[in-house]
Each structure stands twice: as structure tokens, then as C-alpha cells.
Amino acid sequence: IMSLLRQWSSRVFSVELDARSAPFYFAIQESHRGEEVPRLFRNVQKYERCYSVFVCSGDRIQRAKFYWELKDKLQRALPPQCDFLPMSSFLPNVKHSLMKGYFVKDTSECSSSTERVLSDFIQNDPVLVCSYLRGEDGRLWTQRLRSHAESREVGMSQEHYVVPSEAPDYHPSTLNLINSDVFYSFEEAYKVLEKCGDIIPESTAVLGLVGQRPQARHKPDCPVIVIEGLDATGKTTLTESLRDALGATLLRSPPQCLSPWRARFDQEPPLIRRAFYALGNYITAEQIGQEAMQTPVIVDRFWHSTAAYAIATAVNGPVCNLPSEGSEVYCWPGDLLQPSLVVLLTLDPEERRRRLRARGQDKTEEEQELDHNQIFRLRVEEAYQRISGPACVTVDASPSADQVLQQVLLLIRGKCHL
Ligand SMILES: Nc1ncnc2c1ncn2[C@@H]1O[C@H](COP(=O)(O)OP(=O)(O)O)[C@@H](O)[C@H]1O
Ligand SMILES: Nc1ccn([C@@H]2O[C@H](COP(=O)(O)OP(=O)(O)O)[C@@H](O)[C@H]2O)c(=O)n1
Known part of the structure; x- marks a missing residue:
């Protein structure tokens, strides 16, 4: 002081x-x-x-x-x-x-x-x-x-x-994004949850699932394809079709094993909440490493989502307030498995709202915010596109589910020689 x-x-x-x-x-x-x-x-x-x-x-x-x-x-x-x-x-x-x-x-x-x-x-x-x-x-x-x-x-x-x-x-x-909203190493995210043990007892259970440190990062044998996008852009539909079309394993981040604690950490301030999601990526990375020894792996959301939502929430106002393109904020964590391809599904806001309504599902508070707050949605989409190492390939998700699937299969075949 x-x-x-x-x-x-x-x-x-x-x-x-x-x-x-x-x-x-x-x-x-x-x-x-x-x-x-x-x-x-x-x-x-x-x-x-x-x-x-x-x-x-x-x-x-x-x-x-x-x-x-x-x-x-x-x-x-x-x-x-x-x-x-x-x-x-x-x-x-x-x-x-x-x-x-x-x-x-x-x-x-x-x-x-x-x-x-x-x-x-x-x-x-x-x-x-x-x-x-x-x-x-x-x-x-x-x-x-x-x-x-x-x-x-x-x-x-x-x-x-x-x-x-x-x-x-x-x-x-x-100014304070790095290691407060976005974490660039397993250790940094781990430290946050470790320090929360006495105020959030659930942290201990989460750390128990994470293990001590990520396995040494090696290139997976089979292709790893991440599908990203805002809620209701068609990730679930597409990832399930890709799994069937490629005989792939389907994983998601945060992983299933963290579901009991997700709502708990969603109530916490960004520092703690974002550390939770960051650790979720490392658990999913571990699972990817295992599965990709045998089959291609499709992943529903990964680090792009963690970083893009975190940055877009921490930075208020118009898109020009975001850290500029090329900023270190958008760099992929050095110790996190890199997918072979990241596809970002984009959809015009009207069609996305129609799909959300048709699904009639409860939305997370953050997703409701997306609905109300056009500027927030623009910041998330822009942040998605600025992330590099790997950068995402944008696919228009407005055609029929089958057309979107064919388009992404083409991309995968071009990039991953499947
Ligand atoms: N290409 C598409 N065209 C029309 N509707 C779609 C398409 N893809 C998905 N949908 C529908 O839109 C809604 C949201 O899709 P979903 O796959 O659950 O999105 P997400 O997993 O990204 O939230 C669902 O009701 C789904 O049936
Ligand atoms: N890998 C991930 C996945 C989700 N998230 C967070 O989870 C929220 C979206 O999750 P969701 O469950 O609504 O997504 P869908 O499963 O509906 O596509 C975002 O608001 C992100 O803050 C994350 O940080 N990292």
C-alpha cells in the first residue's frame, strides 16, 4: 500500500x-x-x-x-x-x-x-x-x-x-490480462486453484483430477481437430457428424469429469474461473494425447474459447479496445498440446438467435450476455480470429448441417491428409 x-x-x-x-x-x-x-x-x-x-x-x-x-x-x-x-x-x-x-x-x-x-x-x-x-x-x-x-x-x-x-x-x-484472465502455462493456472483451497474446497477436488503437471508435449500420431464458435453455431451437430464420418473420438473442453464443479467456478471472479477452464484444457489435452495414438480426435471447444471469452470479458467497450493483433496475449500456451486444425464456425447474429430459440435451452449467463450485448459478441469473434499458433480457419455455418460437414471434411483432408 x-x-x-x-x-x-x-x-x-x-x-x-x-x-x-x-x-x-x-x-x-x-x-x-x-x-x-x-x-x-x-x-x-x-x-x-x-x-x-x-x-x-x-x-x-x-x-x-x-x-x-x-x-x-x-x-x-x-x-x-x-x-x-x-x-x-x-x-x-x-x-x-x-x-x-x-x-x-x-x-x-x-x-x-x-x-x-x-x-x-x-x-x-x-x-x-x-x-x-x-x-x-x-x-x-x-x-x-x-x-x-x-x-x-x-x-x-x-x-x-x-x-x-x-x-x-x-x-x-x-494491462492485467496475462496470468489473471488468460493463463499461458499449466503452473500459473494450477497456482491459482492451489491458493483457493481454503476458500473454495472444491478446488482440491479439481486439482486431484488434474494431476501434477502436463505430460511432455509431443505431436499426436493422428490428427486432432478442434471445432470452435459461439453457442448455437452448430458445434455439437458438426462434431458428432465428424466423429461418425471419420471414426474419430469426440472430446470436449471442459472435460466431462469437471462438470460437477463447473457451475461452482462460474460464480467466481475471472481470476479463479479462468484458471478452472485453463486447467480443463490440460485435462482434455491429456485425453487427446491418449486417444490420438489410435484414432483421429475431434474436440468441441479448446483453448481458443478459453482465451477469447476471457479477453472479451476483461476488456470493455468496442473491438478497438482489444489488445492489437499480434499481441502476446493471443499466443498459444507453450506447454499445451497443439491441434492439427482449428475450425471456427461463424453465423450471422439473427440465424444464431433463431437456432438458440429453436433449441429452447437454458443459456449460461455469459451466453445471455452475448445475446444482449452485440459488442461483446463482436469482441469474442475478433479475439477468436486473432489467436495464433494454431490460428483458426473460419467456416460459414449458415448452410445446411450436411453442407457444413462436407466443407469441414474438405478442410481436414487438405490439412491432415486423412
Ligand atoms: N447447419 C445447420 N443448419 C441449421 N440448423 C443447425 C445447423 N447446425 C446446427 N443446427 C441446429 O442449431 C441448434 C444449435 O446447434 P448445436 O450443434 O447444438 O450448437 P452448439 O453446440 O454450437 O451450441 C441445434 O438445434 C441444431 O439442430
Ligand atoms: N474450453 C473452454 C470452453 C468453455 N469455456 C467457457 O464456457 C462458456 C461456453 O460454454 P458453453 O457450455 O456455453 O458452450 P456450449 O457447450 O454451449 O457450446 C464460455 O462462456 C467460456 O467462458 C472456456 O473458457 N473454455
Whole structure:
């Protein structure tokens, strides 16, 4: 926390208004040089007050857990007239410097209950709270940092002026992706679940299934073909037909043996949830290695799904916020079995919705999000296509099931000499 406070005035703050527009960026500085008020503050009414609450201490599992629950906690404790917007603080373009929190706008007429609740948070929880104070003439805003540590240990009580800041080269939510949202080795994902043992007892059972480390990566004897795509693009239909047409073994990731725990890990914050799915890929890889000694193997979802959904969830806003093409974020993990071919099924959103409705099945929350949130769907599809080593081959899944099958069989024969 001390080092965090030392770099406080080098940090940039960003507040997201909605998924479509760019965030508001601002910085703080000790003296005022005539800068304008950042746009975020321009239309704050006279009686309204602004705060930010950041998660600041604990190990990374505790921080992830606390942030995951923070909005609910704040919403329950603060007056109903408070609005919450996702907020970040980061050192521009510095990896792993991102801190997450919420910007709170209190539109109630009396500040006392909000102040009391925030003081309790400062005393009892791993948070830093900032108050934003409007200057006399309404043109200057200052930020005052308030933390438990501050009141006892450091003199950070002086106010800093809030000034506009440029957008950084890399969108802040891309800074912490590596080994928090996407895991690039078995060890990194394993470590996360290992550390969760005391708070999520199911982790121990999952680790028991995973074993100690992946087998040395060797090239499978028979072709391994992965089928990827959003829900209802026809993966199940196609993978079953391919199994029958090629006399292949059909596997999926996450593997069947993890099904009892999937719903449990789907409730956890991204750090833990994504580590669970990452480990699922290593279990499936182990099964692929075994089966591919005898028959071709078809796999329903694999690392492309794990990485694409994780990246698209962690990074908000339009597709241009994603890490750029060629970024290390899209690289295949060095210790994970590489398939011979990855096919990505794509479908226009209307037809996909029709198939979802026709299937009439319950959807995971994330899949419902895809339905509601066109931009999220675009980010997932773009992330799928940026992953390399192996990259995916896109196939239009709108023709009949048999035509799609024939098209993919052609690809397989071309690539895998079957
Ligand atoms: N090529 C196709 N044309 C029309 N309908 C299809 C096609 N492929 C699959 N379907 C139907 O669309 C729905 C979703 O397919 P499914 O294979 O379950 O997708 P996924 O496994 O990707 O979620 C199912 O009702 C299936 O019968
Ligand atoms: N290999 C995989 C497979 C799924 N997933 C996650 O699981 C979700 C999709 O799983 P699903 O069960 O709805 O997919 P379908 O089986 O319906 O095609 C995605 O939201 C991903 O977050 C993953 O991370 N890695």
C-alpha cells in the first residue's frame, strides 16, 4: 500500500460510462495550471458528491474476490440515490499496474449517511476511498485520498487537483490480462486453484483430477481437430457428424469429469474461473494425447474459447479496445498440446438467435450476455480470429448441417491428409 501511495500522483484514472463510448480519463497533480475540469465532472450538479472506491490490499485471490463482491456490498450499504460506474487506476502502459474500483456519484441531498458508510469501509475493508471536492467557483475539483493506512502512517491528506488526461496507448483493462484472465502455462493456472483451497474446497477436488503437471508435449500420431464458435453455431451437430464420418473420438473442453464443479467456478471472479477452464484444457489435452495414438480426435471447444471469452470479458467497450493483433496475449500456451486444425464456425447474429430459440435451452449467463450485448459478441469473434499458433480457419455455418460437414471434411483432408 505504501508503494501504491508513493506512485499515486503518477497514476491515471478512468471511468466507464457505457460499453460504447471511450472512458473518461483524468489524472491528479499538486498544483493547478489552468487546465479544464475533466468532462466527467462538468455536469455534476451542485448538491451531488463524487467518490471512488478502489480495492488495494490482500493477495491477488483476496483482491479478486473482494472486487467481485464490492459492487453488491456498496449497493447494499449506500443510499439508493448512489450511482456506480466501473473505474480503474493505472500507470499508463505499465503491465500489471491496474487497480479496479467504482466511481460513486451520490445524488442524495444529504451526505452524512454516505460519508458514514464510506468511513466504515475505510476502517474495515481493504479499500482506498477518494473524495472529489468541488472548488468554490465550481471550476476546480480536487481529489482527497482517504485510507486506513493514510490516517496512521502517511501524510497523503493534502488535496490534488483533478485534470484531464490523454487516453493511454493500451486500454487499461488490457494491462492485467496475462496470468489473471488468460493463463499461458499449466503452473500459473494450477497456482491459482492451489491458493483457493481454503476458500473454495472444491478446488482440491479439481486439482486431484488434474494431476501434477502436463505430460511432455509431443505431436499426436493422428490428427486432432478442434471445432470452435459461439453457442448455437452448430458445434455439437458438426462434431458428432465428424466423429461418425471419420471414426474419430469426440472430446470436449471442459472435460466431462469437471462438470460437477463447473457451475461452482462460474460464480467466481475471472481470476479463479479462468484458471478452472485453463486447467480443463490440460485435462482434455491429456485425453487427446491418449486417444490420438489410435484414432483421429475431434474436440468441441479448446483453448481458443478459453482465451477469447476471457479477453472479451476483461476488456470493455468496442473491438478497438482489444489488445492489437499480434499481441502476446493471443499466443498459444507453450506447454499445451497443439491441434492439427482449428475450425471456427461463424453465423450471422439473427440465424444464431433463431437456432438458440429453436433449441429452447437454458443459456449460461455469459451466453445471455452475448445475446444482449452485440459488442461483446463482436469482441469474442475478433479475439477468436486473432489467436495464433494454431490460428483458426473460419467456416460459414449458415448452410445446411450436411453442407457444413462436407466443407469441414474438405478442410481436414487438405490439412491432415486423412
Ligand atoms: N447447419 C445447420 N443448419 C441449421 N440448423 C443447425 C445447423 N447446425 C446446427 N443446427 C441446429 O442449431 C441448434 C444449435 O446447434 P448445436 O450443434 O447444438 O450448437 P452448439 O453446440 O454450437 O451450441 C441445434 O438445434 C441444431 O439442430
Ligand atoms: N474450453 C473452454 C470452453 C468453455 N469455456 C467457457 O464456457 C462458456 C461456453 O460454454 P458453453 O457450455 O456455453 O458452450 P456450449 O457447450 O454451449 O457450446 C464460455 O462462456 C467460456 O467462458 C472456456 O473458457 N473454455
